[in-house]
Structure formats: structure tokens, C-alpha cells
Amino acid sequence: METVFNRDTKVRDIVIRVPRSDELFKQHKIDFCCGGNRPIHEAITEKGLDESVILSQLQSLFDDASNMKSLDDQDWATESYSTLIDHILHRHHGYLVEELPDLSFYVTKIFRVHGTSHPELADLHRLFHDLKTELEQHMIKEEQVVFPAIRQYEANPVQEERNLATNRIHELESEHEEAGSLLKKIREVTSDFTLPYGACTTYRMTYKRLEELESDMFQHVHLENNIMFPRLTEEG
Numbered sequence: 001m002e003t004v005f006n007r008d009t010k011v012r013d014i015v016i017r018v019p020r021s022d023e024l025f026k027q028h029k030i031d032f033c034c035g036g037n038r039p040i041h042e043a044i045t046e047k048g049l050d051e052s053v054i055l056s057q058l059q060s061l062f063d064d065a066s067n068m069k070s071l072d073d074q075d076w077a078t079e080s081y082s083t084l085i086d087h088i089l090h091r092h093h094g095y096l097v098e099e100l101p102d103l104s105f106y107v108t109k110i111f112r113v114h115g116t117s118h119p120e121l122a123d124l125h126r127l128f129h130d131l132k133t134e135l136e137q138h139m140i141k142e143e144q145v146v147f148p149a150i151r152q153y154e155a156n157p158v159q160e161e162r163n164l165a166t167n168r169i170h171e172l173e174s175e176h177e178e179a180g181s182l183l184k185k186i187r188e189v190t191s192d193f194t195l196p197y198g199a200c201t202t203y204r205m206t207y208k209r210l211e212e213l214e215s216d217m218f219q220h221v222h223l224e225n226n227i228m229f230p231r232l233t234e235e236g
Helices: 011-017 021-027 040-046 051-071 081-114 120-155 159-166 169-189 201-234
Strands: none
Touching: 011 021, 011 040, 011 201, 021 051, 040 051, 081 120, 081 201, 120 159, 120 169, 120 201, 159 201, 169 201
């Protein structure tokens, strides 16, 4: 079992290294920003919490994230449409549903706190929320229209069902391009997610999670644009 922390690791370092640890810290009112420069065991003791339980929960968060990453290495080109769709829904849509609102909070927070001295955060705030809206609408379209049509074609592989499944693909690909353009602009305005000197823990965590969002989107779009959609258009 891999671990990237122990009881002496500073709170601010854990929140950077362990995905979604910020949510656990917020739940227990553990300060990971201004009060993050101290060992995790001190923060746990201060709140009267069980150290073994908190450390175990943190390890579980890290392990879950590692397991998700290992799934990305699977050869999805050989899987059924339904299996691939289930993976996209669980791994990528599920991630976005949880991550986008949380990341919105942090993008807004660093803009409010540091926007005066770092005006690029205004652009980041606007671009991120354009991306958030684009992705939320895109996911709903996939879940309510496109994926059910693909499942129907898989269950009844006739030309009529295939045509219904492929009719919206070009529109989805165009939306993927728009999301990719917004991600590129986010990388540009943040200078490749380069942190300013003396960046606080929240600032660091926000940039790290933005970069993780970009990586997840690349894998998400790859599965659809390079695997699922070509198979549909080339069949028949």
C-alpha cells in the first residue's frame, strides 16, 4: 500500500497530495490554509478526533484516487459500448459532478482574496465558469440522449439504430473542441499553472486541481473521440 504522508506530515502538504482531503478537513473543521503549517497529528488532537480513524480515511482517499488512475490504463478499444459508457459515467462524469462545484468554490475564493495583486485570476474565474457550464450541459446531453441511443444500437444493431446513435456525434465533437479551447486558455492565463511566490495552500491546491481536471478531460475526450465515436461511424 503506497502512502504519501504520515502523522508528522504537514496539513498543507496532505491537502495538496491527497485528492479530496480538503473535504475531509472541512468536515472536521481542520484549517488547511492559514493553519496548515503544522503536523496533521497536532490538528487532529486539537479537534479531539481519533488519529487512527482520520489517517485511515486519508489513506482511503489516496487509494481510491490511485485505483481510478489505474483504470485509465485499460485497453478500452476492446470493451463493449455499454462497458465503456459505464466507465465514462463512473470515472469521468462522476468526477466532474463532484469536482466542478468544489473547484468553483476555490477558484472564486482565490480570486476574491488574491485578485487585486493577481489580475489574471479574473480571467481564470471567467474561463473556468464558462468551462463548468459547457461541461455540465455536455454531460446532460450525453446521459439523456447520446449514451441511451448507443446502448439501444448495441442491443439492436440495425442501421436505423446506428443512424440515431451517430446523428449527434459531430455536435459532441464540436463541444469537445470548445472545452479543449477553454482548457488551453486556462493554462495560458495561469502560465502553465505556475504559482506566484508565496502562494498559500488554497492557491496551490486550486492550481493542482485545475491541472488534474485538464488531465481527466484529456482522457475523457480520448475515450469518446478516438475510441467510441470512430467505432460507431465505421460500423455497418
